[in-house]
Amino acid sequence: MLDSNYLIINRHPQKFSEMRIAGKTAVFMGSDGKVLDFGVLALGSSVYAALYCDEVQNITFVTDKGGAQDVVTVLWLKEEDYVRALSALKDVLRMHFSPQNKKLNRYAEAVAEKLALGVKLRITDAVNTADMVECPECGMLNPAGSQYCLDCGAEIG
Numbered sequence: 001m002l003d004s005n006y007l008i009i010n011r012h013p014q015k016f017s018e019m020r021i022a023g024k025t026a027v028f029m030g031s032d033g034k035v036l037d038f039g040v041l042a043l044g045s046s047v048y049a050a051l052y053c054d055e056v057q058n059i060t061f062v063t064d065k066g067g068a069q070d071v072v073t074v075l076w077l078k079e080e081d082y083v084r085a086l087s088a089l090k091d092v093l094r095m096h097f098s099p100q101n102k103k104l105n106r107y108a109e110a111v112a113e114k115l116a117l118g119v120k121l122r123i124t125d126a127v128n129t130a131d132m133v134e135c136p137e138c139g140m141l142n143p144a145g146s147q148y149c150l151d152c153g154a155e156i157g
Ligand SMILES: [Zn+2]
Pocket: 135, 136, 137, 138, 139, 140, 149, 150, 151, 152, 153, 154
């Protein structure tokens, strides 16, 4: 069980107490009221994918800034904070938020790796499994018609 909200940037976790939205920016503050290191997230065109998982109260962004990719994850301790944050972020970032399962972060990292290689992906909603094909090797859900698994690279027959 979580003991706090967490802001995790490229697997580096920091606890935070509060997220505030100012214009097109989300700002994350610690319990001392100060902005965290890298605690300012620009909600603009650099956000390539917006993903979330209700089950683990996780909102994750994959950003792509001129060839540099980041995976920014926000984990919420309390459901009401998660629900409010998701709604507020959707209001600011007018793009499709893709519902995911518990493998959200592996998926986000796989997306970032593909972007680094110059491959643009269609982001899929893992909860709409009718449109997905399961990897026989690792169980990752991949978009229907995929030749190779996004996660482990296995051939999907
Ligand atoms: Zn796989």
